[in-house]
Amino acid sequence: MELQTVLPILGGLLSVVGALFLLLAAIGIIRMPDVYNRMQTGTKATTLGSILFLLGIGIAQPSWLGKIVLLILFIVFTNPISSHVLARAAHFRGIPLAKGTVRDCLADDEAGEQGVCE
Amino acid sequence: MKRLLARFLIFTFLLIIWLLLTYPFSIQELTAGAVVSLLIALFSAGSIPIFAEMRTGPRAIIWGIAYLFVFFFELVKSNLDVAFRVLHRKIPIQPGIVKVRTTLTSRIGRLALANSITLTPGTITVETKGEYFYVHWIDVRARNIEETTQNIVKKFEKYLEVIFG
Numbered sequence: 001m002e003l004q005t006v007l008p009i010l011g012g013l014l015s016v017v018g019a020l021f022l023l024l025a026a027i028g029i030i031r032m033p034d035v036y037n038r039m040q041t042g043t044k045a046t047t048l049g050s051i052l053f054l055l056g057i058g059i060a061q062p063s064w065l066g067k068i069v070l071l072i073l074f075i076v077f078t079n080p081i082s083s084h085v086l087a088r089a090a091h092f093r094g095i096p097l098a099k100g101t102v103r104d105c106l107a108d109d110e111a112g113e114q115g116v117c118e
Numbered sequence: 119m120k121r122l123l124a125r126f127l128i129f130t131f132l133l134i135i136w137l138l139l140t141y142p143f144s145i146q147e148l149t150a151g152a153v154v155s156l157l158i159a160l161f162s163a164g165s166i167p168i169f170a171e172m173r174t175g176p177r178a179i180i181w182g183i184a185y186l187f188v189f190f191f192e193l194v195k196s197n198l199d200v201a202f203r204v205l206h207r208k209i210p211i212q213p214g215i216v217k218v219r220t221t222l223t224s225r226i227g228r229l230a231l232a233n234s235i236t237l238t239p240g241t242i243t244v245e246t247k248g249e250y251f252y253v254h255w256i257d258v259r260a261r262n263i264e265e266t267t268q269n270i271v272k273k274f275e276k277y278l279e280v281i282f283g
Binding site: 048 | 135137140142205209212213232241244252256258
């Protein structure tokens with residue numbers, strides 16, 4: 001088969017898989033019990049989702065590949081910082097963890113308790 | 119020598135970003151980009167000390183490339199894991215904030231480790247205090263700090279140790 005016909009199909013498949021991960025992230029936001037667990041799915045299932053989606057576009061349209069790689073790098077370097085800051089802000093604002101949470105070492109350490117964390 | 123290396127790193131870094139942005143590029147754009155990158159590298163190296171902390175030996179570069187693959191594998195694995203938990207009827211999660219200890223000493227190494235932990239689904243770095251990281255973990259299955267460190271940190275740390283120290 002010609003490369004010209006294979007590449008768009010391959011790129012399309014990658015994009016669909018990426019879109020599936022984004023869908024899972026959306027479902028996770030609805031189903032998870034508290035803000036921290038929502039962040040686990042909502043901000044991070046999107047990493048692989050966006051990477052695959054963008055890569056799919058880049059493969060289907062090779063002349064855009066340089067910009068796509070830059071976009072992926074941008075996501076990889078900024079995404080963890082925003083999710084870290086969101087989680088940190090939520091914790092210091094005092095938003096409680098969901099029922100069924102096993103432990104909270106950060107709150108224990110701030111209260112000066114010697115718990116199971118050591 | 120250290121400053122010269124830092125300048126060279128900044129120059130290469132900026133030029134690569136410019137080349138990716140203008141790909142497919144012409145010789146005119148290449149020259150303009152090289153001149154601007156050179157100027158920025160000459161005038162700003164002193165104010166970006168974090169670049170000077172990076173190691174640039176061949177061993178660090180090879181391990182860095184290996185780390186990309188290891189990290190991508192971990193990313194896919196934990197993505198599938200979280201996807202399974204999301205779709206499961208009972209939502210089998212055991213969330214909690216745990217404490218881990220890192221043996222990395224350089225600032226950029228710790229930055230890379232904290233960001234790697236946050237990028238893998240299932241774990242978010244909530245706060246860092248010196249060598250301790252507080253990590254929100256979606257499935258707490260370890261009892262003490264050694265076990266959590268073994269579970270979350272070690273797989274990244276052995277590579278980052280070589281790359282950043």
